[in-house]
Amino acid sequence: MKRKFKSPSSKPISSNVKPRARLAANELKWKTVNTPSFSGIDGGGGMMMLEELDDVDIEWEEGEGGRKVARFVAKEGKKIKGKGKAKEVSPDLSAVEEAGDKLNDNLNDRENGHDEAEEDDIADEVVEEDAFPDFAALEKEDIDEEDEEIHERGEVEAEPPFDDALLPEWKDIKLHTSLKKAFLAAGYVKPTDIQKRAIPSGLDSRDVIGVAETGSGKTLAYSLPILSHLLRSPLPTNSKKRHLSGLVLCPTRELALQVVDHLNILLKHALTASEDDGEASEKPKTAGPPRISLGSVVGGLSAHKQKRILDRGCDILVATPGRLWDLIKADDELASSIRTLRFLVIDEADRMIENGHFAELENIVKLTQRSGAASHGPDDADPVFAQLSTLLEDSEARDDMQTFVFSATLSKDLQQNLKRKQYNRGKGKGKRSSTLEDLVDKLDFRDPKPEVIDLSPEGGVVATLRESMVECIIADKDLYLYYFLLRYPGRSIVFVGSVDGIRRLIPLFTLLQLPIFPLHSQLQQKQRLKNLDRFKSTKNAILIATDVAARGLDIPQVDHVIHFNLPRTADAYIHRSGRTARAKNEGFALQICCPEEKNIQKSLMKNLGRIHEIPELSIETDFLPKLKERIKLAKEIELAEHSKSKSLHDKNWLIETAELMDIDIDPDMFSDKEEEDKDLPFSRKIKQKKGMKKSIDLKGLRNKLKELLNEKLIARGISAKYPTSGSKVIIDDLLRQTGHATLLGAGTKKAYDEVQGAKRKLGQKRSGGIVNKRKKVSN
Numbered sequence: 092m093k094r095k096f097k098s099p100s101s102k103p104i105s106s107n108v109k110p111r112a113r114l115a116a117n118e119l120k121w122k123t124v125n126t127p128s129f130s131g132i133d134g135g136g137g138m139m140m141l142e143e144l145d146d147v148d149i150e151w152e153e154g155e156g157g158r159k160v161a162r163f164v165a166k167e168g169k170k171i172k173g174k175g176k177a178k179e180v181s182p183d184l185s186a187v188e189e190a191g192d193k194l195n196d197n198l199n200d201r202e203n204g205h206d207e208a209e210e211d212d213i214a215d216e217v218v219e220e221d222a223f224p225d226f227a228a229l230e231k232e233d234i235d236e237e238d239e240e241i242h243e244r245g246e247v248e249a250e251p252p253f254d255d256a257l258l259p260e261w262k263d264i265k266l267h268t269s270l271k272k273a274f275l276a277a278g279y280v281k282p283t284d285i286q287k288r289a290i291p292s293g294l295d296s297r298d299v300i301g302v303a304e305t306g307s308g309k310t311l312a313y314s315l316p317i318l319s320h321l322l323r324s325p326l327p328t329n330s331k332k333r334h335l336s337g338l339v340l341c342p343t344r345e346l347a348l349q350v351v352d353h354l355n356i357l358l359k360h361a362l363t364a365s366e367d368d369g370e371a372s373e374k375p376k377t378a379g380p381p382r383i384s385l386g387s388v389v390g391g392l393s394a395h396k397q398k399r400i401l402d403r404g405c406d407i408l409v410a411t412p413g414r415l416w417d418l419i420k421a422d423d424e425l426a427s428s429i430r431t432l433r434f435l436v437i438d439e440a441d442r443m444i445e446n447g448h449f450a451e452l453e454n455i456v457k458l459t460q461r462s463g464a465a466s467h468g469p470d471d472a473d474p475v476f477a478q479l480s481t482l483l484e485d486s487e488a489r490d491d492m493q494t495f496v497f498s499a500t501l502s503k504d505l506q507q508n509l510k511r512k513q514y515n516r517g518k519g520k521g522k523r524s525s526t527l528e529d530l531v532d533k534l535d536f537r538d539p540k541p542e543v544i545d546l547s548p549e550g551g552v553v554a555t556l557r558e559s560m561v562e563c564i565i566a567d568k569d570l571y572l573y574y575f576l577l578r579y580p581g582r583s584i585v586f587v588g589s590v591d592g593i594r595r596l597i598p599l600f601t602l603l604q605l606p607i608f609p610l611h612s613q614l615q616q617k618q619r620l621k622n623l624d625r626f627k628s629t630k631n632a633i634l635i636a637t638d639v640a641a642r643g644l645d646i647p648q649v650d651h652v653i654h655f656n657l658p659r660t661a662d663a664y665i666h667r668s669g670r671t672a673r674a675k676n677e678g679f680a681l682q683i684c685c686p687e688e689k690n691i692q693k694s695l696m697k698n699l700g701r702i703h704e705i706p707e708l709s710i711e712t713d714f715l716p717k718l719k720e721r722i723k724l725a726k727e728i729e730l731a732e733h734s735k736s737k738s739l740h741d742k743n744w745l746i747e748t749a750e751l752m753d754i755d756i757d758p759d760m761f762s763d764k765e766e767e768d769k770d771l772p773f774s775r776k777i778k779q780k781k782g783m784k785k786s787i788d789l790k791g792l793r794n795k796l797k798e799l800l801n802e803k804l805i806a807r808g809i810s811a812k813y814p815t816s817g818s819k820v821i822i823d824d825l826l827r828q829t830g831h832a833t834l835l836g837a838g839t840k841k842a843y844d845e846v847q848g849a850k851r852k853l854g855q856k857r858s859g860g861i862v863n864k865r866k867k868v869s870n
């Protein structure tokens with residue numbers, strides 16, 4: 092729970108102003124703020140709701156040592172409603188004082204122009220220290236009198252009426268009607284194929300293993316039966332902590348936070364009273380504790396906050412295995428609630444259960460296993476579970492737990508590492524068990540025959556995806572990537588094989604003035620989320636990522652996925668490519684393939700069961716020399732900047748070391764004026780001069796690049812000066828603004844439309860007509 096102060100007044104109390112009566116934070120009437128969802132950083136940090144205050148001011152008082160201390164006071168002429176009357180509070184206000192301090196710092200920071208991220212951090216910390224009542228501790232008085240009736244706790248709420256004629260395609264799926272109302276609002280007019288098959292089984296208490304193409308709505312396929320079950324369960328009581336009903340395990344932090352966001356949005360629609368219900372629209376049906384509460388537990392964000400959410404209790408927890416297991420080890424109560432789950436979901440299951448991929452997942456899953464089951468359950472002799480032995484004696488896993496296992500890929504063949512020689516030599520063939528066998532081995536399905544729904548598409552990728560490739564030598568990959576990004580503006584995700592690769596490309600493309608954002612595991616989590624948000628909100632943005640972004644991320648309107656380095660497994664290719672062409676939309680995937688990757692590409696296509704070769708993208712080669720010039724210059728600048736910052740770093744290191752060792756350094760060593768050494772031989776003097784010139788030229792290089800970037804890029808046969816002449820007349824395009832925005836004379840077809848129908852059987856010889864990109868582009 093996060094509290095938001097409404098228009099805080101930061102004016103200090105002057106000595107001649109009579110202090111107003113102070114109010115205790117816990118006594119105030121906090122109001123829930125309705126927000127569409129909690130996305131990004133705060134949502135991930137574990138914020139469950141926002142609250143605000145009316146008619147309350149903050150006054151600042153000087154505390155000990157000149158510290159500013161915040162006090163809540165009633166606004167002039169206002170009486171504070173609610174259980175708390177205006178009163179003098181006890182001197183022990185440390186939590187509020189701390190919050191006040193930080194709020195004060197926050198205001199100062201804003202004035203000093205600190206950036207958004209810092210404000211986020213500070214806002215988080217204000218919450219961190221405040222002692223808020225938890226849901227369990229809410230008392231009757233906290234609920235509006237008029238809402239009291241619908242908040243009768245412990246009772247099953249009647250389902251609101253719903254006219255099935257509005258959503259005939261959902262008619263046969265017996266979900267709670269509030270959810271159907273939400274589908275109307277979200278525009279989900281019909282269930283997707285996987286939803287049509289999986290939801291009824293889920294509602295029917297079955298275990299489900301679901302495989303369906305990327306972007307086909309698997310999140311709702313596994314979530315809706317859980318939400319429906321919870322909505323049909325008795326309303327949460329005020330007196331007891333919520334019992335954890337569902338656990339969703341995801342492989343990446345971003346995916347876990349996205350699932351929480353997705354469900355929160357749906358619940359907001361589901362639990363908002365509509366005009367038909369005879370209540371004002373947009374008003375949540377219930378005040379007080381949320382009808383269903385979701386929590387997230389992921390690495391890289393405050394474990395302390397996540398622990399507080401768990402202590403408060405939630406209905407569904409979405410987590411990454413590493414952080415969850417860390418918390419379980421230190422919290423018997425949490426371990427016990429995992430042991431008695433009603434629903435366990437494993438999203439992206441093939442990657443999650445892969446041997447050695449998530450050791451923590453196995454431990455978590457073990458807690459949900461029944462002792463008598465084939466898979467046995469946790470053994471208190473096992474050192475991993477030894478410390479939980481009392482818990483293991485006292486509690487037994489439920490017999491009615493349902494397990495849902497979902498992914499877009501569920502085949503061992505697709506996971507085969509195409510680079511490892513052992514597979515190429517055929518070693519281990521036939522010995523590997525199937526993913527399904529692994530699942531049955533590791534999970535204690537209560538259902539003797541879990542429902543297996545396999546809707547994976549032919550060739551692995553969705554029908555609305557078009558694929559293409561560019562073949563070039565490794566040194567020209569940057570050039571073709573640059574060409575593609577300029578030629579086909581749109582939102583693009585570029586997948587790179589290593590973090591080092593991303594670190595190399597980011598400065599290059601930043602110098603080339605493209606809106607590019609990195610995403611990889613070595614970035615701080617808050618930075619990862621921030622970059623993702625920027626990518627989502629920037630036009631024609633580029634996300635350059637490792638496979639941490641390959642699975643599950645549902646970013647609207649991603650036009651292109653570019654495999655800058657080919658992935659090592661076919662499943663990675665499917666998941667990466669699946670970030671575009673989602674929910675039946677069009678999408679385009681490009682492979683930039685060098686000769687060294689050709690074998691991998693062949694195996695990749697073979698493992699995907701392809702019979703046709705991927706068509707080559709035709710390149711308008713006229714533009715390449717100019718683009719190459721820009722790249723060359725940008726690389727030079729990058730190199731010069733790198734060596735400059737390295738020498739600065741070395742100097743700093745030398746100063747710090749000298750200080751530590753109490754040694755004096757000759758100041759000439761740090762002189763920027765690289766004076767000519769009179770004793771040097773002539774040839775060395777020339778070299779030294781060249782070096783000096785290089786460092787002075789950095790500014791010149793930057794200016795030169797600026798000039799190049801401002802220069803128009805013009806196709807051959809076009810005259811920018813005389814647009815009505817030349818072999819290609821562009822005057823009409825210029826007048827109607829129909830031409831390409833940056834490449835004068837280039838076509839304006841989308842990448843998706845470029846590769847229509849260009850199919851050739853795998854293994855067939857290439858005939859003329861297509862530019863041979865393998866040829867090195869001349870300098």
Ligand SMILES: Nc1ncnc2c1ncn2[C@@H]1O[C@H](COP(=O)(O)OP(=O)(O)OP(=O)(O)O)[C@@H](O)[C@H]1O
Pocket residue numbers: 278279280281282283286303304305306307308309310311498499642643644645669673674
């Ligand atoms: N019935 C529906 N009608 C229309 N859109 C839907 C429906 N169900 C889900 N969606 C939308 O489809 C998009 C993809 O859904 P989701 O992320 O669940 O796909 P997925 O199958 O889990 O993909 P991936 O395999 O990549 O993880 C989401 O934006 C979601 O809002």
